[in-house]
Amino acid sequence: MADIVRPADVWADRDVPAETLLHHAEPEWEFRELVYGAGGSWDVVTPRLHIASHLDPLRQRLGPARAAFRTVAPSAAISAPGDHLAGAWEGAGRGQHVTVSPGFVAAAFERDMGAETVLKRHFAYQREPDTADTIIQHLLNCLSVDLLAGNPSGSVFLQTIVLAIVHHALRVPSTSVAVAPQPGGLSQRQLRIAMDLINEQLLGRPSLAEMAAALNVSTSYFCRAFRSSTGMSPHQYVIQQRVALARSLIETSTLSLSEVAQAAGFKDHSQMTATFRKALGMPPSHFRHSPRR
Known part of the structure; x- marks a missing residue:
């Protein structure tokens, strides 16, 4: 079911090749679990929303070569599309990365993704790890565990986890995310359309974005309204x-x-x-x- 690639691979953003332990790609988002080499540098412009988690302590510097190296605890980082990132690291370690297209964000939260909407954060370079690090690390690990098992939970589960990760990466006004669906959730017509789409795609990989688009609502609203109407999530x-x-x-x-x-x-x-x-x-x-x- 999942498009999983396990052979050694390189991540071209780094001057020292990183081994790819796990790779899963969907049209609107991508997940990678990597092992970094013993040291190297990066100088990239991020094309998508990029959420990453380092699983092991690393020595890292951010910015120009004159910057000092610091020991960085396992933590998470978030970058917006178009961000210029440069730095270096010392010591081998593992990391998990999700990159998400602006289109996925627009469909999920009914808004364009600009630099001002992203809750940018560096790894714990000059700060202590916090609750946001822990949440992002747990969500990324959920993707890893499910994909390593062959994606037994199905595509809707993966999409739901990615939605949760993106939610923690964005500065989303309460009016666009926290508003509950109207009493009763979806209308009977909307619910029938959604259920018909699920049944049509049951043998493949049902798409939350396609279901939401068919009802002309955001993906996040659809998930909440579907649960309100049925007592279960789309995945369930x-x-x-x-x-x-x-x-x-x-x-x-x-x-x-x-x-x-x-x-x-x-x-x-x-x-x-x-x-x-x-x-x-x-x-x-x-x-x-x-x-x-």
């Missing part, structure tokens, strides 16, 4: 529908469990089994010859 609804489809096929067809998994949008039999155990408390095989209750 996708899982529910896949489980229901798979159970129906198990009970009514002669398809093997591996074939059922593929037909219901799961990556493989093992992913379907894990999802069934979590959702229904029993494996798919239980339903092969059991009457529906």
Whole structure:
């Protein structure tokens, strides 16, 4: 399901090649987990919103070569599109990076992304790590864990995590994010459109942005309104529908469990089994010859 690349790769922004441990690319955003070389420098202009987390302490300097190196604790950094970043580091370490297009931000929060809307921050170079560092680190690690497992949670889960990361990277007025959906959430017509789109894309990778665009609302509003209307997130609804489809096929067809998994949008039999155990408390095989209750 996930477009994952694990062979050694280089990240061209650095003068010392970085090994790519994990890479996942969507049209509007990209995730990389890297191992940096023992030392090097960077001098880049960021084309997208860039959120990064260093997982290990590093010695780092920011700016010109005359700047002093300082020991930097594991922490997060946020850069806006067009930012010029220069510096150097000493010591090997790991990092996780998400880059997000302006289009993703516009669809998610119904606003253009400019330098003034980004909550820029450097790594803990001349500051102590704080709560924002911890939150961003945990969210980036959620992406890493899910992708390393083969993305068992599906594309909607990844999109939801990226939305949360972007929310913590932007200076978003309360009127555009914190406003709750109207009582009742989506209208019946909107809910039907959303559910039809999910069912049409059930075997692939449902897109939150496409669903929101079909209703002419922002992605963040859509997620909140969908939960208000259904009592579950879009991701939970996708899982529910896949489980229901798979159970129906198990009970009514002669398809093997591996074939059922593929037909219901799961990556493989093992992913379907894990999802069934979590959702229904029993494996798919239980339903092969059991009457529906």
